[in-house]
Each structure stands twice: as structure tokens, then as C-alpha cells.
Amino acid sequence: MSTPRDDPMTEAERAERERALLAERAERSRGLELRWPEVTTSAPDVDALAVDVVNVGERRWDPTGSAFHAVALLRPESDPDASKGFFFGFVAGSSPAVALDPGEYARVTARIDANHWRDLSPGRYLVDAALAVLDVRTASPFAIELSAEQIAAHQPRFRHAPPPPPAGERTAAARERATMLRTMIAAAERSHEVLDLVRQQPTEQEALVAIADLLECDETGARAVHSTSLLRFSPSSLARMRLELEELEQRLRSAEG
Template identity: 35%
Template structure:
């Protein structure tokens, strides 16, 4: 089986490539074989044939089903099954989702390169930048990708390390002609802050959306003063376990509200259109979605693409991961 890096994607979800070309079945027959029910109301306009399993959860979570809507297998209708529920039911997601190539394929013509201004000195910098270069012969066009690059300090020679990251506030990628590059900031990861000591370190850069890395890390000498500045910057972003759990719980509530809004998008649009003020729209959304006003405000402020019904699997994945992180705090 392919790694996640080599797997094609529907939205942001990695799927089994071999499943794309497998024989499909009527949704009811597939549901009967796998032991779950079908929400008939959600399946009213769904394809009658062609359904197959596209992704199986490792433990609990959501089973993803799909049926192609074109002969080229580029556009799909999706359904999801919460396998952890007592009565597992397949919910067909409104709208279609486009197939994307794997991360490895989408990044194949790109390279991360440290610019000369970063490599001509061993001294640590207050801000680090790196170039994303199109080394191919044709124009590189992003397919829902971003240019968010995370930096991780390690001891010299270390190649096995982990890190966490968040993509909020980072814009999408831009097309690059052959030889063209985009210079972006490297967001230093906070996870290693307690381990930093003065001396030589490797700075690894990872363009997280496409898992792209430069050929070599950047060697830097960190001084006590530099580490103190980093920690001062990070200190303002740190939070206690209780604060972090509350923050993650708010994210869980808001993701649930966004998913509910996507499933009732017509009603949401009608309610917002009828509201005479922003405040009235938020209150109406809170009533419609049965959520608090903070979650309703998050829905009201959402990008339209995040409320598109076909985006629901991505939100479900985020919800599963955010719930896991919250419960682990």
C-alpha cells in the first residue's frame, strides 16, 4: 500500500489509489455487505452505482466511500460512515469533490533552497527565509496547496524528529514559471524551545502541505542571547494545559458548527440573506445550528469554500484530529 505522501487525495484526504479503479456497487449493497445503514434522505440525488471504499480508518473514525461522476474518475461524490457510532449510518455528502494528485507528484518540480543571505554566515538570525523554486520545464500551478514552511532546530546530523504546526494565517501558494521562485518566511517550531542550548544546530525546513524539504538543513550557531529572544517570542504564544484544552474544545465546537452549516447550506444562506444586521445573522445561525454564538460567529466568518458540502470530509478529518489532541491534553 502506498504511503500517505504517495497517495492521491480527494480534497485534503489521502485515499487508496487502487480503490479508484475498483468495481463499484450500489450504495445499499455496499452498506449491507459492510454492516451499516444508509441515510436515504442524504442519498436522494446520489449516484446509484459505482460506490467503493476509498479510505478505511485505522481505529474507529470515519470510513470514506466514493462514487465517480465522470468517466475520467476526476470528480467524485462522497459518503462517510462514523464507524465508532452504535448505529453506523452512511451520510452522503452534497456536492462533488475533485481528485488531486499525491503530494509527491504535486511537488515533483519544486525545490526548497536556502538563499545566499542565509548561507553566507553561521550566525543565527532573528528571521529565517527560504526560496521555493520551480526547477521544472513547465509552469507549476498549485492545486489547493500553500507555501507554509516550518523550521525545526535539531542537534547536528539529526534526521529523525517530530513537530507540530498550524496553518492559520498563511496564504495560498502562487503559480511559478520555470526558474521562478517565491521567498517565504520560515515559521520556527515551538516544540523544541525547551531543548535549545547555545552552540551549533541544524535548522530543518519543511513545506508542510507538500512535505517538501531542502537537500540539506541550515547550519547555525545559536547564542544564549538569540535563544533568549526566541523564547521571549514563544512565551507570548504559550499556554497552560487547561488553556490549551479550552482552546481545542472551542475548535471542536466550531468545526462541528461548520459541518452542520455545510449540511444545511441553503437554509444558512437564506437566514443570512434575511438578517438585517451581522448580530441578527449570528443569533439566527446559533438557533439554526443549535450551537453557541461564538461557534455561530465562526461559521458567519468562514470562507465560503469551508461551507461547501463537498468540503465536509476535510472538516471531519480536522474534527477527528482536534478531538484527539484535546483528549490527549
């Protein structure tokens, strides 16, 4: 029996999987647009930027497990050509996605990542919004003025709060988490095979090797699967893991773009 694989996927396989995920996300996003309502552009609340998810297609849009997880993207008005991923970060919380008939919309909240307030300086910014899981973004931004008082009010409450880890460390941690999520999702989707394999192996080490072979993961991933609770294989847990993985992949594309 072979040993656990450290790098189960080739670069070509990763690229093909990435293309498939992008195509799937684009298909799930078909017919949707994000629009800033007048209530936001005329009197923006930086803690709750309302944005509308509008079905501009010709048929009903169904969620199929997606969530409306909106984030606000800021870039200095003085540098409008700056990356639209500027100040992009993960923001906890999302609104359950709902079915939308043609012309219907759902109003959700786009939030600024709390960790980015420490990097802002007073001035004018262009604000875009994006759905972190779906491939949907506002067609155009609106301008907002951030004062020193607003920025100070959003700084960490504790003076000695540790600074966030360097960007490189955050990206590496996100990649590791994404790899683990892919392994756990594969295990959940093939839970009956995983359980049968474990029952057939006389020792824990042989069970780990068998899991690694089945799921094409490394030993760390195999150990996580072997020790996980069966509750992680439930449909609701599987849906949450898929959502988290999609969000992580979106963050990684923004960081690497």
C-alpha cells in the same frame, strides 16, 4: 428524527478521508521543491530564514487556494537521527502563493515557532524547512549555531508569562478545533441546504438535530453552525478555514508521528 451523532465517522471512514487528503496534498505539491539559498546558509538570520520555493516540474504550478506557509524545523546536530518533526510547531503568518512557471521560484520566510525557544539550549542544530500546507520539504538541512544570548533574546518578554499547556492538552485542543473546522467547512459548502433546513424547523432544538443529521456532526458543532454569521459562509472565509484545517492536520500528523 434522530439525535445528534457523537461519532459520525467510523475509523475506516476516517482512514479513507485521511488517505484522500494526503493524496490531494501530494498532487497540489507536485513539481515543487524547497531549497536553502546561499544567503541563508552563509549568514542565517534566525528571525527570518529565507527559503526558495522552486518549480522543478515541466508545467506551470498554480496555487489553487494554497499559501506558502513555511516553518523551520530544528534537531540537534549531535543527534541527526532525531525526528525531523523535532521542535515543530505552528507559526502564524504566511505568504500568498503565486503561480510559478518551470524554473521560477518564490523566496519566503521560514520561522521558528516562538514557543520552542524556551526549550532550546546552546549548541549546533540542523535546520530543515517545510511548507505546512503543501507536502514540500527541503532535501537537506544546514547547520546553525545557537548561542545562549540568542536563546535568551527570544524568551517571553514577561517574566511571569504562563507556561504553554502540556503537549497532550495542545494535541487534544487541536483535534477539537479540527473537528469544528470540518463541520463549519461542510456547512459553508452546503449553506443553502443548511438555511433551508433551519427555516423548515419549528424549534431551535429541531433545527440543531436537523443540522447534525445533515452534516454528520455532534450537537456542539450543530450549535456552532446554527449561531454563526453568514459571513463565515463566504468564499474567502471558506478558503481561510480550509487553510487552517490543513495546517492543523499537518501539526497533528507531526505530533503523532
